[in-house]
Amino acid sequence: AQSVTQLGSHVSVSEGALVLLRCNYSSSVPPYLFWYVQYPNQGLQLLLKYTTGATLVKGINGFEAEFKKSETSFHLTKPSAHMSDAAEYFCAVKPRSNDYKLSFGAGTTVTVRA
Amino acid sequence: GAVVSQHPSRVICKSGTSVKIECRSLDFQATTMFWYRQFPKQSLMLMATSNEGSKATYEQGVEKDKFLINHASLTLSTLTVTSAHPEDSSFYICSARNSGGATGELFFGEGSRLTVL
Numbered sequence: 001a002q003s004v005t006q007l008g009s010h011v012s013v014s015e016g017a018l019v020l021l022r023c024n025y026s027s028s029v030p031p032y033l034f035w036y037v038q039y040p041n042q043g044l045q046l047l048l049k050y051t052t053g054a055t056l057v058k059g060i061n062g063f064e065a066e067f068k069k070s071e072t073s074f075h076l077t078k079p080s081a082h083m084s085d086a087a088e089y090f091c092a093v094k095p096r097s098n099d100y101k102l103s104f105g106a107g108t109t110v111t112v113r114a
Numbered sequence: 115g116a117v118v119s120q121h122p123s124r125v126i127c128k129s130g131t132s133v134k135i136e137c138r139s140l141d142f143q144a145t146t147m148f149w150y151r152q153f154p155k156q157s158l159m160l161m162a163t164s165n166e167g168s169k170a171t172y173e174q175g176v177e178k179d180k181f182l183i184n185h186a187s188l189t190l191s192t193l194t195v196t197s198a199h200p201e202d203s204s205f206y207i208c209s210a211r212n213s214g215g216a217t218g219e220l221f222f223g224e225g226s227r228l229t230v231l
Contacts, residue, residue, distance in 0.1 A: 036222075043120070043207050043222040044158075090157065100146055100211050102220060104157045 002027035004093050006105035014113045019078040021108050023065075023091030026072065031093040033074040034102070035065055038088040047089075050074060061085070086112045116142050118210050120223035127198055128231055134194045135226045137208030143188040144210035148220070149181075152205040164191040188213075198230040 007022040025031060032051050036044040048059025055067040061084075065076045074091060091105040117140040127133050137147055145166045150158040162183050163171040170183035180202075182194040191210075195202050205227050209220040 041205075041225065041227065043118075043224045044209075045222070046219070049219065100220065101148065101160060101163065102209075106157045107155075109155075 002031055002093050002095060002103055004091050004103055004105035006089075006091050006108050008108055009106060010109045010111070012111045012113060013081045015083060016080050019063075019076075019081045019085060019110065021076040021089050021091075021110070023074045023076065023105060024072055025074065025091075025093050027093065027095070029096060030067075030069055030072075031095050033065075033067060034092040034094070035059065035063070035074070035076045036090045036092060037061075038090065038107075040087075044090065047076070081110075081112050083112050083114065086110055116140075116210075116212055116221040118144075118208065118221045118223040120206075120208055120226050122226060123224060124227045124229075126229045126231065129199050130197055132194055132196045133198055133228060134192055135206055135208075135228070137191045137193070137210065137223050139189045139210045139212075139221070142210075142212045142221075144191075145188060145213045146211045147185060147191040148209045148211075149183060149191070149193050150207045150209070152207060152225075154205075158207060161193075195228065198228070200230045203228055203230045 003026045005024045034049045035047040048057045050057045050067045058064045063078045092102045119138045121136045147164040149161045161176045164183045164185040166185045172178045185191040207225045208223045
């Protein structure tokens, strides 16, 4: 079985500051890893994903994440926060198989201070 | 990119009535769709896997007679909340797997907010 842990249910940053959202997974085999963003009353939008290859993955809106197998982590970062980054962020995992079910973390709410 | 559309985006109904929510993949075929439920300030809970042409697979604890799922075509899955009650009020989100797409990527609908009075 696999699980996802997002440390910190709420992160508050100043505009222009670094955004760091933490995600750790628990799985005997490294899964596929995803970060999604959800704006109020909307569905989920894929920010980025890691399946294979380069462990530093760049996504949309200036976000990137690094897969670290030794730490079983996939933390999401953005060097400079923008007001439009205020949203809910979910880390998710999928097994490396034909099982397409995603397991989601609890989510992290990001607020950006002017 | 691939688009998944849900309808309606918001619905208010009286207790005891049934409500149908549609999930459509607009520009790709989806043999598999997923239905999630999301409570306020919480994560997504997978309710069931919808398979085109066959019965849905429900997660443990989800009442299949309460939440009817039909996946009659490669672009449409429906979720019907039968005899809705206030505790069924929630945000329902569907996702679809592009049968011809990249490994593991799912596309999500905009969500449907159900309020049962």
